[in-house]
Amino acid sequence: xxxxxxxxxxxxxxxxxxxxxxxxxxxxxxxxxxxxxxxxxxxxxxxxxxxxxxxxxxxxxxxxxxxxxxxxxxxxxxxxxxxxxxxxxxxxxxxxxxxxxxxxxxxxxxxxxxxxxxxxxxxxxxxxxxxxxxxxxxxxxxxxxxxxxxxxxxxxxxxxxxxxxxxxxxxxxxxxxxxxxxxxxxxxxxxxxxxxxxxxxxxxxxxxxxxxxxxxxxxxxxxxxxxxxxxxxxxxxxxxxxxxxxxxxxxxxxxxxxxxxxxxxxxxxxxxxxxxxxxxxxxxxxxxxxxxxxxxxxxxxxxxxxxxxxxxxxxxxxxxxxxxxxxxxxxxxxxxxxxxxxxxxxxxxxxxxxxxxxxxxxxxxxxxxxxxxxxxxxxxxxxxxxxxxxxxxxxxxxxxxxxxxxxxxxxxxxxxxxxxxxxxxxxxxxxxxxxxxxxxxxx
Amino acid sequence: xxxxxxxxxxxxxxxxxxxxxxxxxxxxxxxxxxxxxxxxxxxxxxxxxxxxxxxxxxxxxxxxxxxxxxxxxxxxxxxxxxxxxxxxxxxxxxxxxxxxxxxxxxxxxxxxxxxxxxxxxxxxxxxxxxxxxxxxxxxxxxxxxxxxxxxxxxxxxxxxxxxxxxxxxxxxxxxxxxxxxxxxxxxxxxxxxxxxxxxxxxxxxxxxxxxxxxxxxxxxxxxxxxxxxxxxxxxxxxxxxxxxxxxxxxxxxxxxxxxxxxxxxxxxxxxxxxxxxxxxxxxxxxxxxxxxxxxxxxxxxxxxxxxxxxxxxxxxxxxxxxxxxxxxxxxxxxxxxxxxxxxxxxxxxxxxxxxxxxxxxxxxxxxxxxxxxxxxxxxxxxxxxxxxxxxxxxxxxxxxxxxxxxxxxxxxxxxxxxxxxxxxxxxxxxxxxxxxxxxxxxx
Numbered sequence: 096x097x098x099x100x101x102x103x104x105x106x107x108x109x110x111x112x113x114x115x116x117x118x119x120x121x122x123x124x125x126x127x128x129x130x131x132x133x134x135x136x137x138x139x140x141x142x143x144x145x146x147x148x149x150x151x152x153x154x155x156x157x158x159x160x161x162x163x164x165x166x167x168x169x170x171x172x173x174x175x176x177x178x179x180x181x182x183x184x185x186x187x188x189x190x191x192x193x194x195x196x197x198x199x200x201x202x203x204x205x206x207x208x209x210x211x212x213x214x215x216x217x218x219x220x221x222x223x224x225x226x227x228x229x230x231x232x233x234x235x236x237x238x239x240x241x242x243x244x245x246x247x248x249x250x251x252x253x254x255x256x257x258x259x260x261x262x263x264x265x266x267x268x269x270x271x272x273x274x275x276x277x278x279x280x281x282x283x284x285x286x287x288x289x290x291x292x293x294x295x296x297x298x299x300x301x302x303x304x305x306x307x308x309x310x311x312x313x314x315x316x317x318x319x320x321x322x323x324x325x326x327x328x329x330x331x332x333x334x335x336x337x338x339x340x341x342x343x344x345x346x347x348x349x350x351x352x353x354x355x356x357x358x359x360x361x362x363x364x365x366x367x368x369x370x371x372x373x374x375x376x377x378x379x380x381x382x383x384x385x386x387x388x389x390x391x392x393x394x395x396x397x398x399x400x401x402x403x404x405x406x407x408x409x410x411x412x413x414x415x416x417x418x419x420x421x422x423x424x425x426x427x428x429x430x431x432x433x434x435x436x437x438x439x440x441x442x443x444x445x446x447x448x449x450x451x452x453x454x455x456x457x458x459x460x461x462x463x464x465x466x467x468x469x470x471x472x473x474x475x476x477x478x479x480x481x482x483x484x485x486x487x488x489x490x491x492x493x494x495x496x497x498x499x500x501x502x503x504x505x506x507x508x509x510x511x512x513x514x515x516x517x518x519x520x521x522x523x524x525x526x527x528x529x530x531x532x533x534x535x536x537x538x
Numbered sequence: 539x540x541x542x543x544x545x546x547x548x549x550x551x552x553x554x555x556x557x558x559x560x561x562x563x564x565x566x567x568x569x570x571x572x573x574x575x576x577x578x579x580x581x582x583x584x585x586x587x588x589x590x591x592x593x594x595x596x597x598x599x600x601x602x603x604x605x606x607x608x609x610x611x612x613x614x615x616x617x618x619x620x621x622x623x624x625x626x627x628x629x630x631x632x633x634x635x636x637x638x639x640x641x642x643x644x645x646x647x648x649x650x651x652x653x654x655x656x657x658x659x660x661x662x663x664x665x666x667x668x669x670x671x672x673x674x675x676x677x678x679x680x681x682x683x684x685x686x687x688x689x690x691x692x693x694x695x696x697x698x699x700x701x702x703x704x705x706x707x708x709x710x711x712x713x714x715x716x717x718x719x720x721x722x723x724x725x726x727x728x729x730x731x732x733x734x735x736x737x738x739x740x741x742x743x744x745x746x747x748x749x750x751x752x753x754x755x756x757x758x759x760x761x762x763x764x765x766x767x768x769x770x771x772x773x774x775x776x777x778x779x780x781x782x783x784x785x786x787x788x789x790x791x792x793x794x795x796x797x798x799x800x801x802x803x804x805x806x807x808x809x810x811x812x813x814x815x816x817x818x819x820x821x822x823x824x825x826x827x828x829x830x831x832x833x834x835x836x837x838x839x840x841x842x843x844x845x846x847x848x849x850x851x852x853x854x855x856x857x858x859x860x861x862x863x864x865x866x867x868x869x870x871x872x873x874x875x876x877x878x879x880x881x882x883x884x885x886x887x888x889x890x891x892x893x894x895x896x897x898x899x900x901x902x903x904x905x906x907x908x909x910x911x912x913x914x915x916x917x918x919x920x921x922x923x924x925x926x927x928x929x930x931x932x933x934x935x936x937x938x939x940x941x942x943x944x945x946x947x948x949x950x951x952x953x954x955x956x957x958x959x960x961x962x963x964x965x966x967x968x969x970x971x972x973x974x975x976x977x978x979x980x981x
Contacts, residue, residue, distance in 0.1 A: 122898055127930055134934040199895050200885050230895075247932035261851020263923060314854055340851065345867040346858035352887040353850030378855075380823070407796030408704020408783065411757055412821075415789035424788040442643050444795040452642050453675070453688060453705075455565055480706060487570055489690035491577035 102225045103299045106193040107236045107281060109168035110139045112243060113160060113191070115182055116173035116198075117143030117151045124197060125173045126152070128233065128243060135235075135242030135249055142167055159185065166190045171233070171243045176200035179229065180214040187222025194219065195243055196228035202287050203230055203352060216289045231286025232262020237279045238305055244284065253278015254305060255386055258296045259312035260285050261353065264338075264379070268310055271383035277390065280306040292317050294325035301329040308334050308386045314341045314350035323371050330372035334389045337373050338382045339364060391518070393525035395475030399425040401467035402448035405460065405480030410448030413477055424448065431470045438462055448479075457484045461516060468524040476521075484513045545668045546742045549636040550679045550724060552611030553582045555686060556603060556634070558625055559616035559641075560586030560594045567640060568616045569595070571676065571686060578678075578685030578692055585610055602628065609633040614676070614686045619643035622672065623657040630665025637662065638686055639671035645730050646673055646795060659732045674729025675705020680722045681748055687727065696721015697748060698829055701739045702755035703728050704796065707781075707822070711753055714826035720833065723749040735760050737768035744772040751829045752778045757793035766814050773815035777832045781819045782807055834961070836968035838918030842868040844910035845891035848903065848923030853891030856920055867891065874913045881905055891922075900927045904959060911967040919964075927956045 112132065118125030125145070129152055132141055142163045143151040150156055157163050160170070160182070170186045172179060176198050186194055201212040212229065219226050227234060233244025237252040246266045255272050259265035262284030269279050280303065283296050293313060300306045309329070316322045326335055341350035342361040368375055376382035400422045404410035414424045427435075427447050435449065439459060444450035449463050460483050467476050486509055490502050555575065561568030568588070572595055575584055585606045586594040593599055600606050603613070603625070613629045615622060619641050629637055644655040655672065662669050670677060676687025680695040689709045698715050702708035705727035712722050723746065726739050736756065743749045752772070759765045769778055784793035785804040811818055819825035843865045847853035857867045870878075870890050878892065882902060887893035892906050903926050910919050929952055933945050 121931065124898070127932070131932045134932045136934065136936070204885055242932075247930050249932070249935050259851065261849060261854070263849025263925075264851035264855070267852075312851060314851070338855075340854040340858055343858045343861035345861045346854050348889075349850070349854045349857040349867075349887075349891050349893075352889055353854055353893060406704060406706025407792070408702070408707035408755060408757070409710075411704070411783040411789050411792045411796055412707070412781075414792040415783055415786045418786035418788045424792075442647055444792075446791075446795055448792050450792075450796060452673075453567070455567070482706075487690050488564065489570070489574045489577045489685075489692070491579065492692050493579065494577075 099225070099295075100299065100302070102192045102223075103295070105168040106195075106225065106227065107234065107241070107299070107303075108239050109193070109241065111142065111165060111167040112137065112139065112169045112171060112241075113142040113144055113157075113163055113167040114171045114173070114243070115144040115160065115186075117145050117148075117156065119148060119151050124245060127247060128171065128173060128197065128245060129154075131242045131244065131247055136240040137242070138240060140165070140167070160189050160191075161185065163189070168193065169243070170194040171197065173197045176208065176211055176229070180211060180218055183215050183218040183222075183224065183226075187218060187224055192224055194224055194226045195231070195234055196226055196286070196289075197231060197233055197245070198228070199230040201229045201289065212287065212289050219290055226290035227283065228286035229289060232265060232284035234284070235279065235282035237282070244282065250282065251278040252280070254280050254307040254390065256281040256283075256296075256300045256303070256306040256309045257311075258283045258285065258293050258300070258309060260288070260293065260314045261312055261340075262286075264312045264340075267379050268312065268338075268382060271379055272310070272386070275383055275387050277383075277387060288317055292322070294318075294322045297325055297329045297335065301332045306333065308336065308389045310382055310386050311335055311337045312382075313337055313339050314353065315347075319367075323367050326368075326373050327371035334386075335373045336376055336382055336385045336389070337368065338376045338379060339368075393521060397474035399423045399472060399474045400477060401425070401427070401470060401473040401475070402477045402479065403460065403463045403467060404448050404450050404478075405453070405482045407444070407448075407450045407452065409479040410444075410450050413479055414448055417477075425472055427470065428472055431466055434466050435463060451483060453483075455483055455487070460484045460513075461520070464517060465520055468520060478517065481510065481513050481517075485509050542668070542738075543742065543745070545635045545666075546738070548611040549638075549668065549670065550677065550684070550742070550746075551682050552636070552684065554585065554608060554610040555580065555582065555612045555614060555684075556585040556587055556600075556606055556610040557614045557616070557686070558587040558603060558629075560588050560591075560599065562591060562594050567688060570690060571614065571616060571640065571688060572597075574685045574687065574690055579683040580685070581683060583608070583610070603632050603634075604628065606632070611636065612686070613637040614640065616640045619651065619654055619672070623654060623661055626658050626661040626665075626667065626669075630661060630667050635667055637667055637669045638674070638677055639669055639729070639732075640674060640676055640688070641671070642673040644672045644732065655730065655732050662733055669733035670726065671729035672732060675708060675727030677727070678722065678725035680725075687725065693725065694721040695723070697723050697750040697833065699724040699726075699739075699743045699746070699749040699752045700754075701726045701728065701736050701743070701752060703731070703736065703757045704755055704783075705729075707755045707783075710822050711755065711781075711825060714822055715753070715829070718826055718830050720826075720830060731760055735765070737761075737765045740768055740772045740778065744775045750776060751832045752776060753825055753829050754778055754780045755825075756780055756782050757784045757796065758790075762810075766810050769811075769816050770814035777817060777829075778815075779817045779819055779825055779828045779832070780811065781822060781825045782811075836964060840917035842866045842915060842917045843920055844868070844870070844913060844916040844918070845920045845922065846903065846906050846910060847891050847893050847921075848925045850887070850891075850893045850895065852922040853887075853893050856922055857891055860920075868915055870913065871915055874909055877909050878906060894926060898926055898930070903927045903956075904963070907960060908963055911963060921960065924953065924956050924960075928952050 116125040117129045143156045146158045148156045170191045201208040235242045250269045257265050265284050341347040417424050559568040560572045586599040589601045591599045613634045644651040678685045693712045700708050700712050708727050784790040860867050
């Protein structure tokens with residue numbers, strides 16, 4: 096167990112990387128991945144391996160793995176599928192303990208590929224080498240500036256880990272995370288999972304101090320029991336937010352030809368996820384947004400939700416969304432309504448959602464929010480719209496750029512102040528709202 | 539009928555506007571709406587009306603409507619609710635035929651408000667004046683530079699109309715439309731719909747040459763039969779894409795206190811929408827995206843979908859989404875598979891979704907797309923990912939700004955070229971795919 100963890104450390108925090116199949120030819124993955132590794136700013140040694148080159152992208156190249164002047168912590172393999180098993184043999188002979196097989200053409204293409212994949216895994220396991228892939232997009236550890244993956248995109252370092260059975264979906268998720276202003280601790284495209292499975296990465300990440308939330312895209316499992324056992328253990332420490340694909344018959348069929356995963360029946364999966372505390376997301380945006388909620392917000396202690404809205408329509412949509420998610424938009428106790436009546440104008444909704452109906456008093460939003468945070472019959476608050484707390488004034492589209500810029504800065508400052516104040520309120524009441532010791536969802 | 543249309547023309551394309559309740563005090567709606575109207579660049583005359591000011595925001599102000607030197611095409615009303623009926627009486631006396639009542643505090647607040655609202659409508663109808671609202675956010679006609687609404691935001695002119703029973707949701711939708719690169723032909727926050735209902739705006743927009751798609755947010759109806767009869771007539775000419783709220787019990791309750799709308803039962807609504815050809819969206823992003831599809835893409839002639847994907851995971855998610863939407867991810871005929879086999883590498887999925895599995899040949903994507911467009915057993919194509927057709931090369935995050943800028947321009951040019959080519963293909967095969975005469979969905 097401890098030994099496996101050490102190997103996973105070498106995988107995600109290597110001191111040196113050999114890229115087997117590195118290339119000088121633009122448009123080959125062996126070229127793109129090498130330039131990603133170099134451009135990403137990896138601080139350790141990089142050893143391109145290619146039998147027919149002496150220099151690749153300015154680095155000294157090695158004809159074979161045996162020639163590399165040290166034992167690299169990590170081997171990244173992009174050679175054609177038929178050559179992969181013997182390359183794994185060479186890696187083992189060299190003493191390499193961790194590998195990423197990018198190459199496709201294994202179990203996902205049928206019987207011949209299955210044979211190759213079995214042989215590759217046999218070689219690796221006998222030699223004590225762990226493997227990511229095959230048929231994967233690669234891995235990234237942005238805090239380590241390690242980027243051995245296909246997408247020519249560098250994500251900012253942060254505390255969200257992405258573990259996905261699709262490299263492209265992993266990339267899409269990480270892009271949404273970055274767009275939301277968050278960063279990535281670890282990125283794994285698990286591919287066919289011939290050796291390491293998603294649950295192995297969950298286990299590693301549950302102990303990784305740099306990771307606070309795990310975002311995962313799953314098509315199916317190799318070993319459902321092990322998957323859910325591990326998920327249960329991990330969610331006691333950190334939230335796993337999951338997008339499950341292959342939930343329909345056609346989706347499951349597509350998953351089979353994608354990563355050879357056996358997609359499970361939706362109802363069984365939904366039940367098991369709930370039991371082990373995995374939070375399901377409906378789509379990629381949803382996934383990134385839920386993960387952001389886990390990072391920034393105290394956990395609610397139950398299902399009863401109070402809604403404060405600067406506009407009625409948002410309140411109606413939010414009430415629908417709560418009901419669909421099994422949350423309760425509870426009636427407010429009389430004392431809370433009386434408290435709100437003391438400062439809100441007569442036209443407010445006098446019920447939950449608390450609709451401020453285009454009121455423009457900048458204090459009303461914060462005071463209403465605080466009333467609901469204090470309300471003993473609510474477990475969590477949704478706040479929709481901060482317009483009433485902002486300095487509203489239109490600017491002609493023809494206004495000079497410096498005026499536009501000044502207005503923009505005024506608005507940004509105001510938005511920042513409002514949010515800082517509201518987050519302060521949320522955290523002040525956090526103890527009351529978040530009384531549970533784990534990240535298990537409270538229902 | 540013709541007369542009503544003329545009044546609606548005065549509403550959305552007025553030559554002159556009176557703002558009754560205009561104000562010099564920043565932070566009052568009478569001030570914000572006037573500055574929006576001025577800053578928006580409205581070319582006609584603007585008449586602020588306020589009994590206690592002689593100048594408002596630099597414009598000559600009038601003590602009462604009777605004093606205004608012409609009959610304004612449109613009256614916008616922001617005075618307190620108790621004053622609204624008599625103001626409507628003055629508008630009628632002046633000969634004004636169209637009004638927008640921004641003021642809240644009518645049927646949505648209970649019995650007193652209901653009485654006021656009835657009296658307001660009686661005055662207007664007897665005097666032949668049409669009314670938007672009350673309790674609404676206002677209207678905008680960006681092509682006319684008319685902005686008589688609360689949000690201090692100007693949307694670009696374009697061909698999407700937004701009709702919503704919530705001003706804030708209307709604004710959120712229009713912002714998504716603008717973010718997607720599209721523009722607005724008309725924006726209506728319908729409020730309590732005391733006089734004009736959503737279906738009246740649909741009818742007007744169905745004849746508006748500047749509007750190509752109608753995006754609508756609905757909480758409930760005043761007259762369900764009239765609503766669906768009108769929707770059926772309109773969808774024969776233009777698509778209506780709708781986000782329906784109040785679909786749950788708590789949502790419906792929230793809608794009641796929002797715009798006093800009676801939210802209908804979800805199943806009945808869903809059935810009726812399908813019958814009349816209204817396309818349902820699941821949320822605001824979905825709404826803006828579907829509308830964009832209607833603007834830019836030929837309509838599919840049936841339910842059979844072909845998927846081309848540059849990554850397997852996207853294909854699985856898309857297959858799930860198609861199945862959930864009642865579309866068929868059909869098997870490909872042998873001749874299409876043979877045609878694809880002729881140029882795709884051995885590892886492609888050999889089924890629908892057509893997964894190109896990280897292949898980097900820039901021609902494969904377009905050729906695969908064309909194969910599916912020609913395939914006689916498909917009615918529409920989904921294309922996911924254009925990466926294989928782009929010049930992939932990473933750039934160190936430390937690269938100098940001019941290098942980053944140059945790369946960005948290269949990528950944007952490449953993306954533009956790829957999309958122009960693919961849209962050309964789609965339109966070349968449009969006649970085959972889009973054989974139906976109306977915007978009714980084909981099922």
